[in-house]
Amino acid sequence: MRTIRIGSRESRLAVVQSELVQRYLQEQGIDAPIITMKTTGDKILDRTLDQVGGKGLFVKELDAALLDGRSDISVHSLKDVPAEENPRLPLIGYSDREDPRDVLVLPEGETKLNEKLPIGCSSRRRVLQAQKLYPRMGFRSVRGNVLTRLKKLDDGEYSALILAAAGLKRLGLADRISRYFTTEEIIPCAGQGVLALQGRKGFDCAILNGYVNKESEIVVKCERSFIRAVGGECSSPVAAHAVIQEGELFLRAMYSKGTGEMGYVTGERKGPVHDPSGVAKALAQQLMEQFEQEKG
Numbered sequence: 216m217r218t219i220r221i222g223s224r225e226s227r228l229a230v231v232q233s234e235l236v237q238r239y240l241q242e243q244g245i246d247a248p249i250i251t252m253k254t255t256g257d258k259i260l261d262r263t264l265d266q267v268g269g270k271g272l273f274v275k276e277l278d279a280a281l282l283d284g285r286s287d288i289s290v291h292s293l294k295d296v297p298a299e300e301n302p303r304l305p306l307i308g309y310s311d312r313e314d315p316r317d318v319l320v321l322p323e324g325e326t327k328l329n330e331k332l333p334i335g336c337s338s339r340r341r342v343l344q345a346q347k348l349y350p351r352m353g354f355r356s357v358r359g360n361v362l363t364r365l366k367k368l369d370d371g372e373y374s375a376l377i378l379a380a381a382g383l384k385r386l387g388l389a390d391r392i393s394r395y396f397t398t399e400e401i402i403p404c405a406g407q408g409v410l411a412l413q414g415r416k417g418f419d420c421a422i423l424n425g426y427v428n429k430e431s432e433i434v435v436k437c438e439r440s441f442i443r444a445v446g447g448e449c450s451s452p453v454a455a456h457a458v459i460q461e462g463e464l465f466l467r468a469m470y471s472k473g474t475g476e477m478g479y480v481t482g483e484r485k486g487p488v489h490d491p492s493g494v495a496k497a498l499a500q501q502l503m504e505q506f507e508q509e510k511g
């Protein structure tokens with residue numbers, strides 16, 4: 216029997232996500248043990264993501280395991296994978312997209328926001344967009360995995376959290392969702408809701424063809440091309456969300472410089488499904504010029 220060892224972060228969400236791939240491989244008659252590892256990003260919890268050096272800290276250990284042969288594929292939340300990819304460790308496929316929206320979560324038993332407490336979210340992308348929806352609310356960063364954040368919320372540290380619907384749904388916690396934000400109210404992070412499979416260059420990944428979703432690949436490549444084109448990463452408030460509508464690619468995105476003190480601009484663009492990076496680069500250029508005109 217062929218064995219494919221799955222490298223995974225050790226959070227409950229990461230393991231649940233890896234089990235989705237494991238189950239598919241087992242159904243194909245493949246032995247697919249999950250090898251969990253704590254990443255540097257998971258260990259540093261007293262600083263925000265941009266202070267700890269960005270998303271690369273959430274994949275470094277998994278990449279090392281692939282390179283030294285302790286694992287054969289990694290399963291990632293794509294939104295946590297740096298936009299600049301390592302050609303020796305290509306992304307080899309993408310899952311069906313879970314709900315891409317951001318959501319508001321209130322403390323257990325609460326039905327409205329306590330204006331005396333901040334809303335917890337670490338992403339500048341979320342803060343800037345949510346401030347427009349909740350102009351009277353304060354915001355404070357929150358680190359840790361989803362379950363850790365929910366405990367901080369229920370312990371009274373925050374009036375609410377802004378989280379990804381996808382993580383809560385995969386954890387079986389959809390009932391904690393108090394409000395769904397439309398992808399216009401809060402443009403999601405590039406790749407939000409999609410799992411990325413990563414392997415060593417040359418890895419025979421044909422067995423995964425029945426799992427991966429080619430439409431997901433098109434839309435997330437468009438989203439990540441936008442992030443690369445504007446030079447964005449975790450600290451800069453950038454967002455991109457693409458869908459395929461009536462055979463056309465539709466991209467909505469947000470751009471700001473620095474950490475967003477100057478505000479941000481948003482825009483949309485349609486284009487051919489076969490040219491996701493072309494659509495992304497055109498919107499990136501448009502928004503960078505618009506930002507300089509309006510905020511520069």
Ligand SMILES: NCc1[nH]cc(CCC(=O)O)c1CC(=O)O
Pocket residue numbers: 292293294295361377378379380381382383406407408409410
């Ligand atoms: N870094 C946090 C993270 N990475 C992936 C998800 C959710 C799952 C996904 O978007 O696929 C989350 C939780 C959140 O943003 O609320």
